[in-house]
Amino acid sequence: MASVGAAASKAARICFNSHCKEAKPEAAPVRKGWRLRSGEYADLCDRCCGNYEQGTFCETFHSDDAGWRNCESCRKRVHCGCIVSNQAYLLLDAGGVECIACVRKALVSAPNQMRPSPSFLPLQQASERPKDLPTKSWNQMSSYPGQWRQMPKIWNLSNQTELQRRISYEFDRPSSSEKLISGVRPSICVPEKKADDLSERMAFSSLSHHVVRDRYVNGNNGLDSVSAFNTYHQEERNVDGTPDSGHPRGETDPLSVRKGAMPPPSSVSSSGVNFEVYPGSSVSTPAPPVYVKDESPSPMVGLSAPYALSRDSNDQSRLLANQPAGQTTQSLGKQLFLTPNNVNDSNADSNFQMRNGRPKVDSRGRNHLLSRYCPRITSEELQQISGDSNSVITPLFEKILSASDAGRIGRLVLPKKCAEAYFPPISQPEGLPLKVQDATGKEWVFQFRFWPNNNSRMYVLEGVTPCIQSMQLLAGDIVTFSRIDPEGRLVMGFRKASSISTEQENQPNRNGSSFATLSDANNRNNAIETIANTSMRPSKGATEPKSSINAEDQANQSNFDKTGFIQKDGPGSKASPGPSKRKGSALGSKSKRLRIENEDSIELKLTWEEAQELLRPSANPPSNVVVIDGHEIEEFEEAPVIGKPTFFSTDISGEIRQWAQCENCSKWRKLPADALLPFRWTCSDNKWDQERASCASPQELSKEEFAALLPTNNGVSKKSKTKVENETVEVSDGLDTLANLAILGEGEALPSSSQATTKHPRHRPGCTCIVCIQPPSGKGPKHQQTCTCNVCLTVKRRFRTLMLRRERRQSEKEAEKKQQLIQSSGMPPQVVDQTVPANNNNNLPSATATPEKLVNEDVTLEEESEQKPVMTAVATSLSPVKATIDLNIQPEREEEPSQPRDLTDIPNSRGWLPRTDTEGEAAE
DNA sequence: ATGATGCATGGAA
DNA sequence: CTTCCATGCATCA
Numbered sequence A: 001m002a003s004v005g006a007a008a009s010k011a012a013r014i015c016f017n018s019h020c021k022e023a024k025p026e027a028a029p030v031r032k033g034w035r036l037r038s039g040e041y042a043d044l045c046d047r048c049c050g051n052y053e054q055g056t057f058c059e060t061f062h063s064d065d066a067g068w069r070n071c072e073s074c075r076k077r078v079h080c081g082c083i084v085s086n087q088a089y090l091l092l093d094a095g096g097v098e099c100i101a102c103v104r105k106a107l108v109s110a111p112n113q114m115r116p117s118p119s120f121l122p123l124q125q126a127s128e129r130p131k132d133l134p135t136k137s138w139n140q141m142s143s144y145p146g147q148w149r150q151m152p153k154i155w156n157l158s159n160q161t162e163l164q165r166r167i168s169y170e171f172d173r174p175s176s177s178e179k180l181i182s183g184v185r186p187s188i189c190v191p192e193k194k195a196d197d198l199s200e201r202m203a204f205s206s207l208s209h210h211v212v213r214d215r216y217v218n219g220n221n222g223l224d225s226v227s228a229f230n231t232y233h234q235e236e237r238n239v240d241g242t243p244d245s246g247h248p249r250g251e252t253d254p255l256s257v258r259k260g261a262m263p264p265p266s267s268v269s270s271s272g273v274n275f276e277v278y279p280g281s282s283v284s285t286p287a288p289p290v291y292v293k294d295e296s297p298s299p300m301v302g303l304s305a306p307y308a309l310s311r312d313s314n315d316q317s318r319l320l321a322n323q324p325a326g327q328t329t330q331s332l333g334k335q336l337f338l339t340p341n342n343v344n345d346s347n348a349d350s351n352f353q354m355r356n357g358r359p360k361v362d363s364r365g366r367n368h369l370l371s372r373y374c375p376r377i378t379s380e381e382l383q384q385i386s387g388d389s390n391s392v393i394t395p396l397f398e399k400i401l402s403a404s405d406a407g408r409i410g411r412l413v414l415p416k417k418c419a420e421a422y423f424p425p426i427s428q429p430e431g432l433p434l435k436v437q438d439a440t441g442k443e444w445v446f447q448f449r450f451w452p453n454n455n456s457r458m459y460v461l462e463g464v465t466p467c468i469q470s471m472q473l474l475a476g477d478i479v480t481f482s483r484i485d486p487e488g489r490l491v492m493g494f495r496k497a498s499s500i501s502t503e504q505e506n507q508p509n510r511n512g513s514s515f516a517t518l519s520d521a522n523n524r525n526n527a528i529e530t531i532a533n534t535s536m537r538p539s540k541g542a543t544e545p546k547s548s549i550n551a552e553d554q555a556n557q558s559n560f561d562k563t564g565f566i567q568k569d570g571p572g573s574k575a576s577p578g579p580s581k582r583k584g585s586a587l588g589s590k591s592k593r594l595r596i597e598n599e600d601s602i603e604l605k606l607t608w609e610e611a612q613e614l615l616r617p618s619a620n621p622p623s624n625v626v627v628i629d630g631h632e633i634e635e636f637e638e639a640p641v642i643g644k645p646t647f648f649s650t651d652i653s654g655e656i657r658q659w660a661q662c663e664n665c666s667k668w669r670k671l672p673a674d675a676l677l678p679f680r681w682t683c684s685d686n687k688w689d690q691e692r693a694s695c696a697s698p699q700e701l702s703k704e705e706f707a708a709l710l711p712t713n714n715g716v717s718k719k720s721k722t723k724v725e726n727e728t729v730e731v732s733d734g735l736d737t738l739a740n741l742a743i744l745g746e747g748e749a750l751p752s753s754s755q756a757t758t759k760h761p762r763h764r765p766g767c768t769c770i771v772c773i774q775p776p777s778g779k780g781p782k783h784q785q786t787c788t789c790n791v792c793l794t795v796k797r798r799f800r801t802l803m804l805r806r807e808r809r810q811s812e813k814e815a816e817k818k819q820q821l822i823q824s825s826g827m828p829p830q831v832v833d834q835t836v837p838a839n840n841n842n843n844l845p846s847a848t849a850t851p852e853k854l855v856n857e858d859v860t861l862e863e864e865s866e867q868k869p870v871m872t873a874v875a876t877s878l879s880p881v882k883a884t885i886d887l888n889i890q891p892e893r894e895e896e897p898s899q900p901r902d903l904t905d906i907p908n909s910r911g912w913l914p915r916t917d918t919e920g921e922a923a924e
Numbered sequence B: 001a002t003g004a005t006g007c008a009t010g011g012a013a
Numbered sequence C: 001c002t003t004c005c006a007t008g009c010a011t012c013a
Helices: A002-009 A046-054 A057-061 A100-109 A135-140 A157-171 A174-182 A197-203 A234-240 A254-261 A313-322 A328-332 A348-356 A364-368 A379-386 A416-422 A465-470 A497-505 A521-534 A551-555 A557-562 A571-575 A581-587 A592-605 A608-614 A703-709 A718-744 A790-824 A851-856 A858-867 A917-922
Strands: A031-035 A041-044 A068-070 A077-079 A089-091 A097-099 A187-190 A209-217 A225-233 A273-277 A392-400 A411-414 A432-438 A443-453 A456-462 A478-485 A489-495 A623-628 A631-636 A647-650 A656-661 A668-672
Touching: A031 A046, A041 A046, A046 A057, A392 A416, A392 A489, A411 A416, A416 A456, A416 A478, A432 A465, A443 A465
Parallel strands: A432 A489
Antiparallel strands: A031 A041, A068 A077, A089 A097, A187 A273, A209 A225, A225 A273, A392 A478, A411 A456, A432 A443, A443 A456, A478 A489, A623 A631, A647 A656, A656 A668
16 A cells, blocks of 8 residues: 555656546645555545535445444444544454544543543544633533544545644654664655654654654454554654754744745645554555544643553553554563653763664754753652553653642643643643643643743643642642653653652662552552552542552562662651752752752651651760750760661560561561661671571561551551651641641631732741642642541541540659658659660561551551650750650640641751651641 | 633743 | 742632
């Protein structure tokens, strides 16, 4: 067909329609029909072209042909047997086909919940019409009036530009290009299109080959789906003289470039677009990229995201797998995963270089991206995102959420260059719907648009609130945008602010993944839930039942352990931020506002439980015991270090065991309950069990036994532990920030300088404005007293706990006074036995508590935490070895009146010493 | 009154 | 100085 197509271009002026064969006068204008595999278009006579454009071509000429099927929805006849019709239907996962009109209707009815049924979805049912589709209702994309049984107009002239944009947009996908390079697929030169903004795109890239991958549904009786890659040769593209350089989209107003470069469709020349077909694709049914026609300049684009209807990663994997004859899976393999190194500021580009094997010159956007937007996503994360599929992840950029971004307005401001570099070009402010998948595989549709601003543009993603909330993101957290190839799906990941600070801390011994929970594709949902559950953010999601720990957790345990939140989120990281790329670039470089938000966010996340559980005396243990106000305080010369998280179990004999995982081999070793481990503990440090003092030694317990050890959680490992701890941490976090505000609520605003006013100057830490206080549901700013949301319930529970504790303290105090009276009346002061297991990690009470218990019994946690040692010379803190000295009985501390406090004080008031629970709840 | 929308402003880089 | 972008705020529904 390719040859035919080539021949059809100019030579024989005979209608390309074999059923017609009407001769065309030499001078007759080319009337383009469907696109041929060559990329050219069938040269049709007027009549046939009319049929084609009206969508009646198949009915007219193919009515007797095989391949007619009925739409599963409307039962309308759909021709599934020819190139002309191959865009007119979708293959359903469950079998059968659905006409494009029904597909579109379905989409319209559930725009944000992409239906998983069709294997593939053509590029969004035509584009949205900016004028007809106010952004307000963009997510309710209405049906388009046109006939969609066939999609002849996809390729008609008016649509060239969008196609080009799309192609050009996708060309800029290095991974794809590699696929191409490494591929052996036949390549067919496609004469087509001028550059217009394709040239813009290309200008950013020095790729000698670019691939456009467009999934389309082929016409093999609807039985096969074929994906095609379009290859684009930049050099050839330049043949037509379209400037391909000097217009990095990030530097030139795309609009102007676009306008200037927009060629009349008829002038499309045969510069080189290679149209590649997967080996398994049917040669007889090549198809253009799925690009649904519309006059509108703004088709729904999501890279190829619109194709990916799958709601979860499995679907995506399946999607790949479903492709016939080992298309992508075969050709893509894993060849294109990012380099194993972190993609950080300095090497983000080089990574891509490495992948692309070409100089850095190009990478238009990336090259021009401010460092703070450079994705720090790691290969580990990438693979986690891509899972076991053969997908290739291309990190695009990331952004620290501002208060506005994370607020309820639902508008995420996109860095201009990033938006222009990685998102489809938009010429209208209304932009276009953009499908983005989150790490769970859930698909969202945002409106990607811009606002004119100072002769420039301000790009925003609208409608992100649900997504942000589902990810439980707050200002200061980071969202990352990546692209999954070959699907071309946009994936939106995230990183919590807390994990950022630790990322840098643990850089040396980690692979850099702070996702930690973004495990493989199959586990993605669970994984993300793990993240979700670890953060008691005020969100619906937090209250949803999760089975976040499952068997797969175990499989991933070592991975998780390396990136465990506890480990990562140690207070040390916060206490001594140290030089970090993030601080220096992403966080600190741009905006004070941003930095404040972020620091605040980070600091608020670091609760005293979290900190104390990991604090260890420094390597130089000598300490002085000083007596201050009658209290023995162990004083350390050096600041504490971060200890290793462990978990405890009780064996049959009732003996408490501590379990720690080797940093190197990830094996779990049984240790005495009072063992005190350094942060990076390895088997060789196992002085308690010489037999297992080497990584070569087998693990004492199998995973199953581990599971049995803690029957309440099959995750058992530190992962569960970590999760639990995180949950604890986040509970406090959420409480201390949002929940406290919630309790204060009802008009009782904090007496803070950042108190919300009608004229809101700035969102500062502690700000109680609507933007800064994200309510659990995201609906409505306030927590009513009767609110039963997770946060409020927890707050109330904690409040009860506090009150109980105070009562108890009071009674203890009284008892102590009595005793002191007795003592002062003759008996010498007696030092109570306070020898405490230096098991700072978890004190014994918690040792017997299962993680689940810990999670569920807030009271337990708090009781424990009161007794946790704090290694510090600060008089108000506890000595690690005298931990049970109940210094909390200091009336001035424990009993100090609860004063509402400016939250801004909290982070700054404690240095490396974590805020105490008392402090935290003082706001009550 | 409230939320949505889109432009304007001004701080920061 | 320009550009970016966070967010203020006017306007509208």
